Amino acid sequence: MDGPPRRPAAMTEPSPPPAALRQQQWRALGLLCGLGLGLAPVAPDVCAALRTLVGADAAALFWLDAQGMPAGFFHEDSPAAVQDLFLNEFERLFSGPGETNVHTLARADGPRAGRLRRLGTPYLRSNSHNLLVRASGHRHTLDLRVEGSGRTHAVAMLFRASGAGFTAADEATLERTGGWLARAFGPPPGAAAELPGMASGPPGHVVLDAAGRPLYADEAATELLRQAHLAGLGLQSAASVPPPDLARRLGVAQPGSQARSAVPGGWLAVHRRDLQALSGGPVQELLTLQLQRPLEVAVVRRVLALPLSPLQGDIAALAGLGHARADCHRLAGVSEAALKKHLRAIFAATGADDWETLADQLRR
Template sequence: MKPPPSTSAAERQRLWHKLDLLCRLGLGLAPIAAEVCAVLRGLVGADAAALFWLDEQGLPAGFHHEDSPASVRNLFLNEFHLFTGPGETNILALARPEGPRVGRLLSPGASYFRSNSHNLLMRPNGHHYTLDLRVEVPSPTGPVTRAVAALFRTRSPVSGFSAAEASTLERASGSLQRAFLLQNSSWPGGAYGASGHVLLDGASLRPLSADSEALQLLRSAHVRGLGLYGAGAAMLPKDLLALLGLQPGENRILPVPQGLLDMRTSPMNAIAQQNPAPTATHLLLTLQLQRPYQIDMVRRIANMPLTSLQREIAMLAGLGHARAESLALTGVSNAALKKHLGTILDVVHASDWEDLGRSLRGKL
């Protein structure tokens, strides 16, 4: 494999700004994980990237990996205990506030190459060089690790990562922190995508059947215990609702890679031939993926021939801020805003501030 292509200064500046815009959306890290991985890979120059995020108690909550085979994903999700023993350099180990925040796997010890983490996860992925970053977020009791980012390269002729590249990845920590510090309390609007259904027994809550769309949504959610790549409906775990954090009759929005998974449970009458009791019910779990419009808006704005400040202004319009608010939020004068806005309107082909916002939200 050829070495990663070099990135121009202008492209690097665009990527840094795109990373910052994504992490300031208030969506958390999961919905923007795919875009963030692509940005980090481009900034440093790597063959693949992965993100692992943790909850407020420091426990693994989800992940996105760009090129991991289905068998490896299943193993990681279903047999996580294999990677938690002594000598295992797993996500929990990398999340501990010990040692440097970046580059702990640049020169791993001999025990690493004997571990399950290396032999069952890294090697099957073809990863021979790893650059890792611990993302810490301030809290009243001290810094708390909320994410681990990892970049990967294959064996020669591509070399390992340099100290300069480690420094570049560490610089991304500030933006990644904001993905946790600036989370909104309400979920945003966006386009709804695929929807699927799982039928559960009303008494035991055991899954009885599921359509192909539901299986795909559950696979891509990357919930621990739900490694379902290649599996059919018969392989759904008996405690599916518990794994999803649901109780009968509850609804929940779960941040997942690529968006938000809308999960709803509702009772339905049992099929008479299967259960003639008139009061018996089955439970229907409905799953639907929502793609927040802000993610696609960032991608679109980041590719526009605008300066960083002009992209900031465009984002404010797209997010629904009033024109007057943008003066305080960007710190520019009214005259400067008018000048920059003229350029933005020409690029987007909009007539005024309100039309700019509608165009950015609608042309996705």
């Protein structure tokens, strides 16, 4: 499957991206966030766009639960030990007096962007800075609160390892992205056919005892849990084991239940069911885990890779996302004559000869 852009080596002197690259990143934000999937499934691509637009060494996204606490995250380059600390020790190490953490940044009682840039010495002395930011090799941080529908849904952060700190212009650029990021938590425009999720990789399995506690997790399950970056499930070190309340944390506290959690790149699907016990053996249950990647994200990546104008890319995306050709007049704001002209260019770039073929090509 197509992957997100790779993070470049750390920059010594940040510089504005060329105009064409900047326009491409704004297009990426618009298309990806416009899918309405939330930020977790599109986090790798969105972080790459934010980092490039502002000029940073790395980016991170933290999505929040209804209480404003971090539910999961994606960080482009934080070490495994730092990830474990954040996921498993958040309340003990990073929520005390003097700590400015993701939860406090989510509160609507200060500027939407750049709060960490203004804090100075108190923040530099905090656990949040020293055990998370500095431990990841970064010196400067720029933050953004992502709001929508009366609440904060996420916090975005950009990092620089050295050199000059973030400027007011950088802050303004990041704040401008907030409107696009908020779209990720709203409904996509127009109605389209629902695209199936794409299973990625082998399923993982966890055996539970009669009390619902993990007895055994295979390598695939351990890797899925490690990559999920869900609160309370930091399994980055070799000695880490799933917590006793793993089933509850994954939303399958009851036998026979199924659940899905937003994770970087998609959703972690979990199914809990009985295992057939051997004669006289103990009662056990099985958790089956699998990563589901949204096909919509693959469609957008393929559209962005085509040599098309922004409007032509929007039209092509409508095909790949399951819209009818007639929807282009309303959703892309083009007349029939203009649509025919743009479709000729799209078909030439893709080799498709009609709307249906174009849709099929973008979904492969």
